Amino acid sequence: MEHSEKYDSNTPLEYQSEQGRLNILGFWVFLGAEVALFSTLFGTYLVLMHRNAGGPMLTDLFELKGVLIETFLLLASSFTCGLAIHEMRRNNQKGLVVWMIITLLLGLGFLGFEIDEFISYVGEGASLQTSAALSGFFVLVGTHGLHVTMGVGWIICILIQVASRGLTPVTTRKLFISSLYWHFLDFVWIFIFTAVYLTGWVMM
Amino acid sequence: MSLDKFFVTGDPLIYGADVSIVLTMVAIVFVLTYFKKWKWLWKEWLTTVDHKKIGIMYIIAAIAMLFRGGVDALLMRTQLAVPNAKFLESQHYNEIFTTHGTIMILFMAMPFIIGLMNIAVPLQIGARDVAYPYLNAISFWSFFMGAMLFNISFVIGGSPDAGWTSYMPLASNEMSPGPGENYYLLGLQLSGIGTLLTGVNFLVTIFKMRAPGMKLFQMPMFTWSSLITCVIIIFAFPILTVALALLTFDRLFGSHFFTLDGGGLDMMWANLFWLWGHPEVYIVILPAFGMFSDIISTFAKKTIFGYKAMVYSMIVISVLSFIVWVHHFFTMGNTAAVNDFFSISTMLISIPTGVKIFNWLFTMYRGKIQFTTPMLWALAFIPNFVIGGVTGVMLAMAAADYQYHNTYFLIAHFHYVLIAGTVFGCFAGFHYWYPKMFGHKLNERLGKWCFWLFIIGFNICFLPQFFLGLDGMPRRIFTYGADTGWFSLNMLSTVGAFLMGAGFIVLVYNVYYSFRHSKREETGDAWDGRTLEWATSSAIPPHYNFAKIPVVTGYDAFWKMKQEGVSMKLKPEEVKPIHMPSNSGRPFVMSVFLFIAGFGLVWEWWPMAIVGGAGILLCLALRSFDYDDGYHVSVEEIKETENITV
Numbered sequence: 001m002e003h004s005e006k007y008d009s010n011t012p013l014e015y016q017s018e019q020g021r022l023n024i025l026g027f028w029v030f031l032g033a034e035v036a037l038f039s040t041l042f043g044t045y046l047v048l049m050h051r052n053a054g055g056p057m058l059t060d061l062f063e064l065k066g067v068l069i070e071t072f073l074l075l076a077s078s079f080t081c082g083l084a085i086h087e088m089r090r091n092n093q094k095g096l097v098v099w100m101i102i103t104l105l106l107g108l109g110f111l112g113f114e115i116d117e118f119i120s121y122v123g124e125g126a127s128l129q130t131s132a133a134l135s136g137f138f139v140l141v142g143t144h145g146l147h148v149t150m151g152v153g154w155i156i157c158i159l160i161q162v163a164s165r166g167l168t169p170v171t172t173r174k175l176f177i178s179s180l181y182w183h184f185l186d187f188v189w190i191f192i193f194t195a196v197y198l199t200g201w202v203m204m
Numbered sequence: 205m206s207l208d209k210f211f212v213t214g215d216p217l218i219y220g221a222d223v224s225i226v227l228t229m230v231a232i233v234f235v236l237t238y239f240k241k242w243k244w245l246w247k248e249w250l251t252t253v254d255h256k257k258i259g260i261m262y263i264i265a266a267i268a269m270l271f272r273g274g275v276d277a278l279l280m281r282t283q284l285a286v287p288n289a290k291f292l293e294s295q296h297y298n299e300i301f302t303t304h305g306t307i308m309i310l311f312m313a314m315p316f317i318i319g320l321m322n323i324a325v326p327l328q329i330g331a332r333d334v335a336y337p338y339l340n341a342i343s344f345w346s347f348f349m350g351a352m353l354f355n356i357s358f359v360i361g362g363s364p365d366a367g368w369t370s371y372m373p374l375a376s377n378e379m380s381p382g383p384g385e386n387y388y389l390l391g392l393q394l395s396g397i398g399t400l401l402t403g404v405n406f407l408v409t410i411f412k413m414r415a416p417g418m419k420l421f422q423m424p425m426f427t428w429s430s431l432i433t434c435v436i437i438i439f440a441f442p443i444l445t446v447a448l449a450l451l452t453f454d455r456l457f458g459s460h461f462f463t464l465d466g467g468g469l470d471m472m473w474a475n476l477f478w479l480w481g482h483p484e485v486y487i488v489i490l491p492a493f494g495m496f497s498d499i500i501s502t503f504a505k506k507t508i509f510g511y512k513a514m515v516y517s518m519i520v521i522s523v524l525s526f527i528v529w530v531h532h533f534f535t536m537g538n539t540a541a542v543n544d545f546f547s548i549s550t551m552l553i554s555i556p557t558g559v560k561i562f563n564w565l566f567t568m569y570r571g572k573i574q575f576t577t578p579m580l581w582a583l584a585f586i587p588n589f590v591i592g593g594v595t596g597v598m599l600a601m602a603a604a605d606y607q608y609h610n611t612y613f614l615i616a617h618f619h620y621v622l623i624a625g626t627v628f629g630c631f632a633g634f635h636y637w638y639p640k641m642f643g644h645k646l647n648e649r650l651g652k653w654c655f656w657l658f659i660i661g662f663n664i665c666f667l668p669q670f671f672l673g674l675d676g677m678p679r680r681i682f683t684y685g686a687d688t689g690w691f692s693l694n695m696l697s698t699v700g701a702f703l704m705g706a707g708f709i710v711l712v713y714n715v716y717y718s719f720r721h722s723k724r725e726e727t728g729d730a731w732d733g734r735t736l737e738w739a740t741s742s743a744i745p746p747h748y749n750f751a752k753i754p755v756v757t758g759y760d761a762f763w764k765m766k767q768e769g770v771s772m773k774l775k776p777e778e779v780k781p782i783h784m785p786s787n788s789g790r791p792f793v794m795s796v797f798l799f800i801a802g803f804g805l806v807w808e809w810w811p812m813a814i815v816g817g818a819g820i821l822l823c824l825a826l827r828s829f830d831y832d833d834g835y836h837v838s839v840e841e842i843k844e845t846e847n848i849t850v
Contacts, residue, residue: 022335026408029438033400037442040476044450044461051467053460128459132467135459139450153821157828170831 012089014173027177031184038188041143042195045136049199053131059200061121067197070113071189074148077106078186085179093167096175100159103182107152114145137196144192147185154178212362215296217279222359251787253337254747255322258344260641262319263634265348269311270708272355276304278705281665285698287686297682298365299384303358305368306388310395311351313488313622316630318347318402321430321491323637325406327737327745328424330415330754330761335408337785338827339401345795347398353802354391357384361806364388367680369477370451372462372470377455383806389452390802396444397798403437406430415736418756421515424735425501425508429494432518433487436525440483447476456808471536478529486525489621490518492629493560496582499636500564502733503579504571507760510563517556524553534602535609543602550600557593561586576731577651581632584659585624592620595670610680613673616666623662631658631711639730643743644722646714654710661703668693668700734763739772746845748782748837776848781836788832794823 014020049058081103087095118138121127128138158174165171212218236242249257279300283292292300326334334340357363361383366375375385410431414423423431451473453459460466462473501508508514530538530546564586573579595617599608608614631654639645672693677684684690725743736754739762740746752774758764765772801816803809842848 022408022412025412026335026404029404029407033404033438033442036439037446040443040446040479044446044472044476047469047472048461048467051469053465053467128453128457130460130466132460132463132469135450135453135461135466135468139453139459139461153825154828157825161829174828 012172012176013091013167013169014176017169017173020169020173023173024177024180027180031180034184038140038143038191041136041140042191045140046195048132048136051132052134055131055134056124056126058133058137058196059203061124061126062197062200063117063120064201066113066117067193070110070117071193073106073110073113074186074189077103077110078183080106081179081182085176088167088172088175091167093162096167097159097162100155100175104152104155107148107182111145111148111152114141118142141192141196144185144188147188151178151181151185155182210360212359217296218359225359246789247787250792251341251789253333253341253785253787253791255326255334255337255340256641256745256747258340259319259322259324261344262315262322262347263641265351266312266316266319266630267712269307269315269351269355273304273307273312274705274708276300276307278701280304281698281701283682284684284694286695287684287688287691289683292682294682295365298367298680299358299363301680302364302367302370302388303354306354306364306392307351308622309368309484309488310392311347311354313626313630314395314399315347315351316634317433317488317491317626318343318399320495320630320633320637321402321406321426321433323641324633324737325427325430326409326413327640327740327749328427328735329410329413329418330736330739330750330756331409331413332749332753332782333785334405335413336405338788338791339405341788341791342794343398343402343405345398345791346401346798347395349795349799349802350391350393350395350398353394353799353806354387357387357391361387369474369481371477372451372454372468372473373464375451375455375473376463386452386455386806386808389448389455390806393445393448393452394795394798394802396441396448399437400441400445403434403441407434407438410434415754415756415761418761421512422756422759422761424494425497425511425514426491426494426735428515429490429497429518432522433490436483436487436490436522439526440480440487443476444480444484447473447480450476452805456805471533474533474536475529478532479526482529482532483522483525485621486521488626489629490521492585492626492633493518495629495633495636496564496585497567498735499578499582499632500567501760502636502731503574503576503582504568505574506567506571507734508563509566509569510559511759513559514563517559520556521553524549524556528553531600531602531605534605540602547600547602551597554593554597561590576635577646577648577655578632578636578731580652580655581628581635584655585628585632588620588624588628588659588662592617592622592624596621608673610678611673612669612677612679615679616669616673619666619669623666631655636731637737638718639725639743640728640737640740640745642719644718644724645730646718647722650710650714650717654707654714656707657710658704658707661700661705661707663700665697665700665704668697672697729762734760736762738762739765741772741846748784748842751779751782751842751846774846774848776843779839779842779846779848781839782842783834783836785834786832788830790823790827790830794820797823 014024052058080099084096084099084103087099126134128135155178158171158178162171162175236245249261252258279292280297283289283297322334322340326332364370364380364384364387366380366385366388370385370388373379410423410427450459450461454461454463454468460468462468462470464470497508497514528546528550530542531550534543534546595613599605599614599617635646635651672690675690677688677690728740728743728745729738730743731738736756739754740749741751750772752772754761754765754772797816797819799816801813801820804812804814804816
């Protein structure tokens with residue numbers, strides 16, 4: 001566990017300590033488990049998507065406008081998250097914090113539209129208890145939304161640490177890992193958009 | 205809610221359990237207080253992040269659960285010993301076979317295996333700890349709280365009664381009202397989180413923390429099997445997490461994943477369960493294979509035969525383990541093509557397994573075999589496991605399976621693989637690494653008594669069940685008529701079960717006897733071992749494991765060092781401070797919140813669940829702000845521990 005190795009200035013800060021390298025690899029492995037988790041939810045949804053038990057059809061509920069705004073917000077947040085890490089690598093703490101805060105605001109915007117979408121569905125009599133198709137929909141999309149919520153809280157904790165400690169091997173490691181998580185959620189959303197919404201419209 | 209709904213009432217067996225639980229708890233509190241051991245318990249155990257201590261705690265929990273699951277088994281065998289027995293009523297019997305299966309797989313086999321992994325793997329690769337010691341403590345405590353949550357069900361609220369597979373619609377609110385099934389769902393969920401984290405932790409540990417020079421294809425076989433097991437855990441356990449969560453939603457929030465109404469699909473539960481469940485079988489068997497490889501090689505005094513074939517066959521098994529799950533329900537009504545596919549993929553597993561069996565035999569061929577207790581378990585494993593394997597291929601034939609399905613033939617088959625594989629493996633590993641944990645061996649004479657009682661009892665118990673199954677006796681029945689002709693074989697089986705129980709008692713007595721009387725080991729090399737865990741400077745390794753990280757030049761690293769006369773001893777000027785992680789009480793506290801949240805969900809007491817959830821989030825946030833970077837073991841302390849003098 002000694003970390004006395006020397007690094008040239010090209011090695012990013014987060015990779016310079018042994019623990020940093022271990023944690024980043026471990027998080028990639030954890031994301032592998034997350035892929036398995038979401039795959040199971042996708043499989044469940046795809047099996048159940050037509051089983052609406054006489055209740056409302058998912059395709060009748062979807063509204064293009066809200067979903068497109070959600071998608072745009074989350075994709076943009078992934079881009080700004082990338083910019084934040086770019087600034088982190090340039091050792092520009094202010095740039096990092098600004099871009100990260102924009103990322104969080106976009107993420108919160110995404111969550112706001114998603115919650116609004118859920119509330120309007122429930123208002124139209126389509127809830128978790130209505131049918132298997134809707135159970136599958138709410139749990140798949142809701143699990144993603146819960147992940148985004150956790151991500152927002154987590155990144156806020158890290159930004160507080162950056163504010164008090166600056167960019168150190170530890171804080172950059174945490175920022176980098178949280179950015180992996182954020183991009184992963186974006187990646188999952190692309191699949192949700194395809195498997196849930198686009199497929200829904202194509203079949204309509 | 206009235207108290208008689210909260211506590212289980214009306215059964216003398218349960219009252220007996222209540223009394224014994226209260227007495228045990230009072231006794232524990234009394235002993236800890238009388239001997240002033242509370243601080244010791246907290247500082248040395250509850251807050252530890254040392255992989256060796258975590259491993260010991262896993263194994264203690266596993267042996268306690270083996271006792272619980274074993275008592276369940278004996279109750280069942282007592283009920284089935286004679287026709288029309290009145291010892292247990294049907295509901296009680298249902299609860300007992302449910303808890304027996306769940307506890308034996310998830311709360312006995314898993315922690316026993318993970319405990320031995322904790323003890324041996326970091327030492328085998330010459331590391332000072334695992335990659336994430338803090339996470340390792342979280343793994344243990346979330347497993348432990350999951351196990352406790354599951355176990356209190358039989359006195360508080362009632363046990364689950366829908367089988368360890370918890371098939372829908374039997375496990376639905378309509379068919380299984382009350383909190384029993386919720387205990388199953390939440391107990392497994394908590395311990396499953398722990399297992400997943402262990403998978404991530406040990407994968408990174410084995411990939412990144414091997415001693416300098418140790419290539420992947422020079423790792424000890426147990427480390428290899430643990431690595432492959434971790435990969436299976438990482439891809440299989442999230443499936444269980446989701447399946448349990450969906451069923452929890454069905455029961456608590458009225459969703460329709462597996463229900464009969466609302467468009468749900470009950471057989472999707474069976475599919476998801478076994479998508480995890482079959483890889484799970486290999487999660488508990490592959491590490492046992494690894495242990496047998498190391499033990500056979502040590503006591504035959506030979507390098508393992510066909511090292512690469514051993515590794516590749518485990519990799520093939522791990523891949524196949526994900527594409528055989530439908531063989532658990534050939535009778536579901538799949539098309540012939542689907543059944544054919546899963547029939548063939550299942551039979552394919554016997555090929556790499558057969559390769560391994562022959563390699564173990566060839567390792568012993570012309571070896572100088574020492575018949576120590578661990579070696580006896582390894583030797584008994586081979587023929588008994590082959591019986592389990594061959595009957596497995598019989599069951600894999602879909603057409604024939606229509607005959608065997610849900611009979612005692614199946615029961616006998618999976619006990620022959622799980623007991624002869626996993627349990628023999630755990631006992632072998634327990635005896636083998638015991639001196640590494642406690643500094644002395646288990647008594648060999650008592651070890652052999654335990655072995656023979658258990659092995660004879662095991663065969664008397666389960667061999668008759670093949671014939672009962674062929675004779676049509678279905679599983680999960682609480683009694684049978686005298687006209688069935690099943691009495692004599694059932695009686696025989698019960699006698700065998702009690703012999704196994706006697707073997708278990710000898711094992712536990714051996715722990716006590718050896719603690720009092722066994723010779724203390726003076727070196728770290730109790731068995732003239734071949735791998736690095738035997739290269740430590742003392743019998744029980746110091747908390748930092750190795751003062752000097754060994755340099756590895758080939759397979760059987762420690763054997764090679766002994767042959768070449770390489771010393772692990774440090775010169776005084778070589779001693780450097782060692783960086784180690786600090787202890788933390790937070791994993792324990794967090795797991796208490798997990799328990800509170802789980803208990804709240806079981807009873808649908810939402811405020812309690814929310815308090816538990818908030819506590820978990822708070823612990824996670826506190827961890828994020830925790831900048832404790834560990835500490836350095838001083839040069840003086842190392843010199844004193846290692847007996848290094850100028």
